[in-house]
Amino acid sequence: MAYDVIVVGTRVAGAATAMLLARRGLRVLAVDRARFPSDTLSTHQVQPPGVARLRAWGLLDPLLEAGTPMARTARFDPGPAVLHGAYPGPDGVLSPRRRLLDALLLDAARAAGAEVWEGFAVDGLRFEGGRVTGIEGEAKGGGRREAAAAVVVGADGKHSTVARAVRAREYRTRPSTSGALYGYFEGLELTGGEMYPRPDRLAGVWPTNDGLAVVYLGVPRAQFDAARRRGIPASLDGCGDLGERVAAARPAEHVRGTVDLPNTFRVPYGPGWALAGDAGLVMDPITGQGIGNALRDAEALAEALAAGLGGAARLPAALRAYHRGRDRERRAMYRITTGMAAFRPDRFGALLYRAIAGDPAEVTRFLGAISGAVPPRDYFNPVNLLGTVTGWRPTPRAA
Ligand SMILES: Cc1cc2nc3c(=O)[nH]c(=O)nc-3n(C[C@H](O)[C@H](O)[C@H](O)COP(=O)(O)OP(=O)(O)OC[C@H]3O[C@@H](n4cnc5c(N)ncnc54)[C@H](O)[C@@H]3O)c2cc1C
Structure with a gap:
């Protein structure tokens, strides 16, 4: 059988992409070399934007019912001052064990109609005239199999087999520090x-x-x-x-x-393929952004693929917009993350922390910015930071 989309990797990026595509009525096959529920080498702080997506998809309640705590407040203690306050909006940081979160997403993908092959390791892609047309690989104990699709999505993590097979270009690569x-x-x-x-x-x-x-x-x-x-x-x-x-x-x-903590962007699409989650953009976990990024990619990529395969838009144009939107949204947090992971001295930080420590609204904005709930580029820019520390704000220009 030919599928509209084959998704390789069924954790946060892949299972969510498969679920959202299947909910839109596409024929989806999702494969993973692991069997679920299964843990993975990752802590599991889901930042507020990721929590909002889980809620929108109807998956927050099952996580809360499974006893997953939501931290609505945080204490950020850098030394010179302590910032203790609430996250903005209704959500805080949710911390579901990965064996719970990943299996829940995969069950939701199945419930939406996606076919799932667990214990299936993809070791190659099929090409025709330079275009990806499917996957091939090995089922654990079950021999070789292959499958064809209009698009193959690599949601197979930071050492993505799909990205390697299509030679996805890397850029803004920073050392693992x-x-x-x-x-x-x-x-x-x-x-x-x-x-x-x-x-x-x-x-x-x-x-x-x-x-x-x-x-x-x-x-x-x-x-x-x-x-x-x-x-x-x-x-x-x-x-x-x-x-x-x-x-x-x-x-x-x-x-x-x-210490296997790379930082890189990859071009996330080409003829017959696309990338989501760490396969397309990976950053050090020090800011705890990877799960939220994966869920955001799943949403944006599913929308692009549904539009492109359903005829509402040209597929390359829809995927180009996915690429641009991802990079625009993620650039500032990537810069902050790689800076933190390099343990560069943060001389301005002490001034900022002292200036806002006693102001609950400012602490909430700060927690929003480090969690991604407030766009980091709106907060961590020189004009905003100077204004926050000194109280000076530029006068808006007369029209
Ligand atoms: C130590 C550590 C702590 C972290 N803490 C956090 C945190 O607190 N919060 C946060 O948001 N992020 C955190 N992250 C980052 C987060 O784990 C990743 O960003 C996230 O898991 C990426 O999800 P993904 O679905 O893209 O890929 P992955 O979770 O890596 O899943 C990829 C899947 O693809 C499958 N796969 C790979 N190759 C193949 C193949 N050839 N064939 C079949 N299947 C294949 C794998 O079996 C796997 O199941 C942490 C990471 C690390 C290393």
């Missing part, structure tokens, strides 16, 4: 999220399912091995009382970590 460690702890009292940026570390802690807290530690890449040896609680010294609280809590599950 950090390492990430995380662990789960029981008995850690939290009223919301907590973030502790330090010159040589960033620690974060969030409530998650099963009464656990996930503690994240980002460190310069060169210090990753030492931090791993010291362990999470000892590596939190100087982060307020977090180290002592984590040391007093009970570790649950083993500590996970990686």
